[in-house]
Amino acid sequence: MPKFGPRLGPMLGPKDVAFWDSIIELEEKIIALINLFTVTGARRCHVTELEDVEDFYRYIYNTPLTCDRAVLVGGQRKTHPPHLEGAKWVCMNNKINFVFGNCLVYSFGIDRDFTFDDEMDNKFLCEVHSFDPTIGLKNHQRSPRLTFHNLGLSNVSDPHARKLKVERYVNILKQLGHLNSTIDYLKVDIEGYEINFLSDVFSTNPNLLKNVKQIGMEVHPRRGEMTPNQVALWRHFQQLECFGFRLWTSEANPIKRTTFMVNGRRRSCCYELAFESQAHRPKLR
Incomplete structure (x- = not known):
């Protein structure tokens, strides 16, 4: 003593x-x-802390996997510059075992663009659940296979809010009876709140991701160098990797006004990333 x-x-x-x-x-x-x-x-x-912002961007631009049957789903045509806004890459090769007519899709973030959701429904015959509390639509059945929920994804539970109703991922799965179901594609396009979602899942219910085959996510590192979003996303990228997800494609937002310079290189406000779970690849005999 x-x-x-x-x-x-x-x-x-x-x-x-x-x-x-x-x-x-x-x-x-x-x-x-x-x-x-x-x-x-x-x-x-x-998990290491982000020490150099270039490590963050190297991760985004270095995609270790490829998909020999990559399909661009949905999107609205834009002309300045020419691109499809809101489209998502989906891997449909034999390794990922995407089965038409027997697939489940969760789509968070619509902004009145149902092209991705409609195509997953009409073309691939998936059961689709679409979520967005910001567009003034009530819960409704858009088609026999596509259900719209006036609900957002967050790290808190407030499903009865007067304006924006939000719920945690685990509670949404429970409410829809999908807690133990395979999610063939999880789309997350929620304008920066992807960090809230990932933080909540990895801190409380990380095993929820074991049932997810693919994640298509728009990330928002924000303008600047070593921003809080970049630091948080860097941590979550490592957690996704640890849990078996590999980045197989990434695209920067092509609109020039959304770009900025970091260390002499042009970077974007937003990147479309697609991850594939290695846990769902069939084992070689």
Whole structure:
């Protein structure tokens, strides 16, 4: 037991201060060491902090996987510059085992563009659940296979809010009876709130992702260098990798006014990313 220095009235003496400073410093080191690892389900994931913004962009532009049957689904034609806005890449090769007529799609973020959802319904005969609390539509059955929910995805539960109703991913799965169902495609296009969604899932229910085959997600790193969004997304990219997801395609928003310079390179406000779960690949015999 350390000997404490003499007290100066109600104040700590110099030796007391030095002792408690050393305890606090040791505690901070232990916390920092623990934070290098996050438990993802039964996995222990090594997660490093973002130290160089170029590492963030190298990850986005370096896609280790390829898909020999990549299909661009949905989107609205734009002319300045020519591109499809709102389209999502879906891998439909034999490895991913995407079965027409027996597929389940969750689509978060519509903004009145149902082209992706309608195509997954009409062309591929999937059961589709579309979510968006910002476009003034009530819950309705858009088609026999496509259901619209006036509900947003977040890290909090507020399904009875007067304006924007939001719910956590785990509760949405429970309410729709899909807690143990395979999600063939999870689309997340929610204008920055993808961070709230990922933070909630990885901190509370990471095993929910074990049933997801593919994730198509627009990420918003924000303008600048080492922004809070870049730091948070860097952490979540590593957690996705730890949980078996690999990035197979990425595209920057092509509209020039949404771009900016970082370290002499032109970067974008938003990137369309597509991840494939390696857990759902059939094992080779």
